[in-house]
Amino acid sequence: MNFKSHALALSEFISKYSPIWIEEIMNEYPETINDYPNEWITLLDSLNEQELFDVDCKRPVEKLKDSSFEAFMQAIKDLTDIPNIPFSPELPLEDWAFQGVKKKKRHEIQKIVPVLKRVRDELKFDRVVDIGGGVGHLSRVLSHYHQIPSVSIDQNVEFQEIGKMRLQKFRKLDGAENVVFMNLTFGKDEDSADLKKVFHENSLGLGLHTCGPLANTLIEATIDYQTKGLLSFGCCYHKMKSEKDFPLSNFYKENKFPVLNLFGLTLATRSHAEMTFDTYQTKERVKNYRYALHLFLMRHFNNKTYTDVGECHLSMYWKPFHFYISDKLKHLNLEHNFSDEYFDNFYDDPALQRELRVMFLCNIIRWQLGRALEVYLQVDRCLYLEEHGYEVSLHQYFDEALSPRNLGILALHK
Ligand SMILES: C[S@@+](CC[C@H](N)C(=O)[O-])C[C@H]1O[C@@H](n2cnc3c(N)ncnc32)[C@H](O)[C@@H]1O
Structure with missing residues (x-):
């Protein structure tokens, strides 16, 4: 491989998309969304779950054919097409x-x-x-x-x-x-x-x-x-x-x-990890809860920047939202009088769900990089x-x- 010419091509591509990778979507939200082509968000929004999963796994999707998003994915594929080791017989070892x-x-x-x-x-x-x-x-x-x-x-x-x-x-x-x-x-x-x-x-x-x-x-x-x-x-x-x-x-x-x-x-x-559909769905759920928490903190606690909220068990993400957010507010030492019902209504609000959807679609674009x-x-x-x-x-x-x-x-x- 000629590393210099490869580096030049990579650098040019990475510079072009730097507003996307340089910032987590939560940082400076909602302004960050402006860095993502609207046309790509609309296109991804028209896909079903299986198709979105395929995009996330870098597999071709018919509905993306001849789009500028497909060209973006192809450019990444070409730039990251590193050859496998030329010979690697698996040595027999008992x-x-x-x-x-x-x-x-x-x-x-x-x-x-x-x-x-x-x-x-x-x-x-x-x-x-x-x-x-x-x-x-x-x-x-x-x-x-x-x-x-x-x-x-x-x-x-x-x-x-x-x-x-x-x-x-x-x-x-x-x-x-x-x-x-x-x-x-x-x-x-x-x-x-x-x-x-x-x-x-x-x-x-x-x-x-x-x-x-x-x-x-x-x-x-x-x-x-x-x-x-x-x-x-x-x-x-x-x-x-x-x-x-x-x-x-x-x-x-x-x-x-x-x-x-x-x-x-x-x-x-975190790039380049093959996953099952189950793992993909869990990833989506985790992101949705995490982003909903961020939007709640923005709106009720005036917190606009990314905050470390600690880890939690995966099972938490499949319980109603109020379990997750109560746990996180406690972790952050934030006192409040919100009810469980208020939390769940906040999460289920269609306007919030729409915001979460767009944020997730932007993440799918970002992960490609x-x-x-x-x-x-x-x-x-x-x-x-x-x-x-x-x-x-x-x-x-x-x-x-x-x-x-x-x-x-x-x-x-x-
Ligand atoms: C990700 S693990 C990899 C372990 C092992 N090579 C493998 O593949 O299973 C990294 C290892 O590096 C060790 N480590 C980290 N910094 C080190 C350093 N400066 N000197 C020696 N060991 C170090 C850690 O203790 C840990 O065991």
Whole structure:
């Protein structure tokens, strides 16, 4: 992939739609609605639930044919069409090797291992250093069953204790290598002397879902310690600080490409997750209650900006509205004399329902942009590694339905 030309195309597209991704719909509502083309809202409003669900899943819908909304969706598809890893035979490993490992993790490990084996054949690295390795499933499979020495680094001692106990339980194959657990905080200066013992020019770094800025720390350390390279999967981009953690590359900085703010990073984090119709309906319900609460706070408490209202159990959203809003007002320490009936009438009011419908349709439009933002963010990381002399490739490693944060950056010092 030519990262520069891809970045230019992504940047142009993202700039065009920045009013949409830069703001949550609740922020500055109702003005935010003006950023969404009226024609698209009307078109989406004419769809039934199944068709809207299809749009949300990025599937073609007959009624959208030849519309400017269809062109928008197609542009996103083209910009986010990252190739799958070119070869990934699922290596046969008996079930016992994956006892107690969730389906998602098993799938990820089975996709990653063949790539690491191929890289090892080529670059002859000494060991894989798994940053944020958690309980160390990946390291265990690499070392015990594929003879690749590995070090699992994590700052969480409990995870590592569980991992060490598990090592005793699993049978090793002939020629098995050891798994080393190191308890340290990657990126903390005090821990760098220990880190240097394992993370050096003969190691390959790995970050399987290194949250937010941890992926950047891995990238920076790869360059500083001049390791053989890295395989990195990001997640939780909203934990990054825009400007400080993004962008990294000179190419993005010199071209003054748009900087992703917290709302853009959050949208990128949640993008591209396949779902069932049930999940979609729950999502709609959650949004409707959350937005109705926001509109209530606006109208009765003069609160116009986004407020953190905490989490609640999904079952709450299928009870009458007054249960949900009473719980939230209590959480926010807001005293009131509203009755349950008043709350439910507020929610059932057709004018409010219409507002909620439009807000939801706008969200459907906004969600489409998430994957484009994620690719835009990952391409910046790729360019930064290229600028530091690495040969870089970006692929989709995992099935979206099992593991939606599936973009892997492979950067190698050849
Ligand atoms: C999302 S989990 C991923 C765990 C594992 N790689 C996996 O795929 O199952 C992120 C892990 O990174 C660890 N972590 C976060 N920041 C860290 C740091 N600076 N140094 C070491 N570990 C860190 C956390 O404790 C957590 O186990």
